Amino acid sequence: MHRSDRWAAVLGLIPWLLVVAPLTMMLAALWQQGQGVLSLAFLLEDPSRAGRAGGIASLLLSTGWILAVCLAVAVPVGLGCALFLSEEVRPGSATDRRLGFALDLLAATPSVVFGLFGYQFFAITLGLGFSILSGGLALSLMVLPLMIRSAEQALRGVPLSYRRAAEALAVSRWGWVRRVLLPNAASGIAVGVILSVGRALAETAVLLFTAGYVLRRPDSVFDSGRALSVHIYDMAMNVPGGTERAAATALVLVALLVLINLLIRRLVRRPFSGVVR
Amino acid sequence: MTITLFLPSADRGLRWLLRLSALLSAASLGGIVLVLLWRTGPFLWSQGGAVFASGWHPGAGEYGMAAMIAGSLLVSLLALAMAAPVAVTLAAWLRYYAPAALRRPTLILVELMAGIPSVVYGLWGLLVLVPWINRWAPPGASWLAGSLVLALMILPLALLVTDTALRQLPPTWSRAGEALALSRFGVLRRVLLPGAAPSILSGVVLQFGRALGETMAVLMVCGNVVQWPHSVFDPVRTLTANIALEMAYATGEHRVALFVSGLMLISVTAVLLTLAWRLRGHQHAPQ
Numbered sequence: 001m002h003r004s005d006r007w008a009a010v011l012g013l014i015p016w017l018l019v020v021a022p023l024t025m026m027l028a029a030l031w032q033q034g035q036g037v038l039s040l041a042f043l044l045e046d047p048s049r050a051g052r053a054g055g056i057a058s059l060l061l062s063t064g065w066i067l068a069v070c071l072a073v074a075v076p077v078g079l080g081c082a083l084f085l086s087e088e089v090r091p092g093s094a095t096d097r098r099l100g101f102a103l104d105l106l107a108a109t110p111s112v113v114f115g116l117f118g119y120q121f122f123a124i125t126l127g128l129g130f131s132i133l134s135g136g137l138a139l140s141l142m143v144l145p146l147m148i149r150s151a152e153q154a155l156r157g158v159p160l161s162y163r164r165a166a167e168a169l170a171v172s173r174w175g176w177v178r179r180v181l182l183p184n185a186a187s188g189i190a191v192g193v194i195l196s197v198g199r200a201l202a203e204t205a206v207l208l209f210t211a212g213y214v215l216r217r218p219d220s221v222f223d224s225g226r227a228l229s230v231h232i233y234d235m236a237m238n239v240p241g242g243t244e245r246a247a248a249t250a251l252v253l254v255a256l257l258v259l260i261n262l263l264i265r266r267l268v269r270r271p272f273s274g275v276v277r
Numbered sequence: 278m279t280i281t282l283f284l285p286s287a288d289r290g291l292r293w294l295l296r297l298s299a300l301l302s303a304a305s306l307g308g309i310v311l312v313l314l315w316r317t318g319p320f321l322w323s324q325g326g327a328v329f330a331s332g333w334h335p336g337a338g339e340y341g342m343a344a345m346i347a348g349s350l351l352v353s354l355l356a357l358a359m360a361a362p363v364a365v366t367l368a369a370w371l372r373y374y375a376p377a378a379l380r381r382p383t384l385i386l387v388e389l390m391a392g393i394p395s396v397v398y399g400l401w402g403l404l405v406l407v408p409w410i411n412r413w414a415p416p417g418a419s420w421l422a423g424s425l426v427l428a429l430m431i432l433p434l435a436l437l438v439t440d441t442a443l444r445q446l447p448p449t450w451s452r453a454g455e456a457l458a459l460s461r462f463g464v465l466r467r468v469l470l471p472g473a474a475p476s477i478l479s480g481v482v483l484q485f486g487r488a489l490g491e492t493m494a495v496l497m498v499c500g501n502v503v504q505w506p507h508s509v510f511d512p513v514r515t516l517t518a519n520i521a522l523e524m525a526y527a528t529g530e531h532r533v534a535l536f537v538s539g540l541m542l543i544s545v546t547a548v549l550l551t552l553a554w555r556l557r558g559h560q561h562a563p564q
Contacts, residue, residue, distance in 0.1 A: 002460030002461070002462065002463075004460045004462040004463065005374070005460050005461045005462050007462075008370070008374055008461070008462045009370075009374040012366065012367070012370030012371075012374050012375065015363045015366045015367040015370065016367060016370070016371075016375075016379075016383065018363050018367075019363065019367060019383075019386075019387065019390075019432060019436075020383070020386065022429050023386065023390055023429075025401075025405065026397075026398075026401040026405075029401055029404055029405045030397070030400070030401065030404075033404060076298070077298045077301050077302060078298075078302070079298075080294055080295050080297070080298025080299070081295075081298045081299045081301070081302040083295050083298075084295035084296060084298065084299040085299070087295065088292070088295060088296075098303075099299060099302075099303055101550070101554070102302070102303045102306045102307075103302065104550055104554070105306055105543075105546065105547055105550055106302075106305065106306045108483065108486050108487070108490075108546050108549070108550050109306075109309065109490070109542075109543055109546055110489070110490025110491070110492065110517060110542045110543070110546065111490065111492060112490070112492045112517050112520045112521060112539065112542070113309065113313075113490075113539045113542055113543050114309070115520075115521075115524075116313070116520065116524070116535070116536060116539040117308070117309045117312050117313070117539075119524070120312050120316060120536075121308065121312050141305045141309075144302055144305065145302075148302060172287065172288050173288040173291060173292070174287040174288050174290075174291045177291065198392055201394070202392065202393070202394035202395070203394070204394065204395065204396045204492075204493045205492040205493055205517070205521060208521055208524070208525075209524045209525065229394050229396045229493075232394075232396045232397065232400055233396050233399070233493060233496075233497070236396075236399070236400050236403055236404075236497065237403075237496075237497060243400075243403075243404060246400055247400065247404070250394075250396070250397045250400050253394060253397065254393060254394075254397060257389075257392050257393065257394070258389065260392070261388065261389055261392055265385075
């Protein structure tokens, strides 16, 4: 072994520590701050006194509603667009490149911009106000490219021989999509849906001025509702003495995301997927 | 697929449905740009140049964003300068030097890091980093704090992009190096890293875009004072933080000015994305 390699093998531990240490410190700090209030009751009680007391039950409910609205739009439209890309567009054609650029730009657009758009278009122009509907719709635009790209990847992964066989049998296009393509790509599409859930759960800036801040349980999707991530921000920045509960909420959110990560790992069944977010 | 004169009606329906959803997806981007242009058009027409001046006094009708544009750029650039070298060296080390028992858990950890919400990074910055910097150089909430938190946030994706870029190199390259009895370090420095450089650079450009657009973490740790920072310990306010802070109460022209900063952000993102596409030669960007 060359001497330079021996040095490199040892010195590489420095960047490794630079990455692993802060993450460990972060989880430790959150645990230290939040574990005092973390309990089953914290999950099952509604917050009171602007969040200083009680739990996060109503926020879990709002988050679930926002997620449901978001997925109800993003999954069908995303799947449709992915099918369009895999069935009707030749890779490398002008349509492929233009649509690809639009999707990449949508994916790279800062989340506050989605917030601005959602506020102006859904809340004001369409008159939905600060509501779960506005927030979920704005969020669905944000996760759309992620959903499309992962579904597209899954659809393109279906072997070409299946397609040839279906053509030879003169199976109708709809029959091919429904009976062969979608079932074979199902697990990959599921990964796309779960990735979208993870991204939507992690998002805050979009929801600040679309879904609003209201703490109580929403009665319908036209009510304002506060998501978990917004709660963390508000408790940490605007409510004096809120840090403990902010940290506890953050722990709940991180635990949810770890679960999602494990689920994807199981679905993908590869040691390292290379697909993140 | 098959070319038939009479498409069964379900097939025709499916085709239109797919086209419609593709159109909707593309239209959402068009809609965002149009709405931003529609809201800001008259303002930009009458006093567009004024947004690049340096006084931000919405009460007095002064909407100069220069200090906040600088804030955004400075915070992101320092974050990139800290994260990119660490990400690239660590990815190379994990691939070519690290024991297998360390490589897999580290990559899993890094994937997990990539999924942690920005508010949570911000909360950590607020609870730990800001008080810690405050001990050395008050007030703590500063350019440095923002860059450190951002660096930690963009590190995982920069690392994963580098890892993918290295994996996609022809395996013959490193084997040829071994056959010539070159040091692995030499091959890495002279052959592998230069070979993967376009993809790595493209990934880094995208991460710069992500840093510029990041809102919550920066909002929580930067101190949000509109000023030109004189040192890394001075508080700054970024464009994104400004939108999040002032949207709640802004009205009239003030609100339009915030939409202008949104338009700026999406324009810069488009430029960076084009650059990243050029670097990679029109391949899809990794997400």
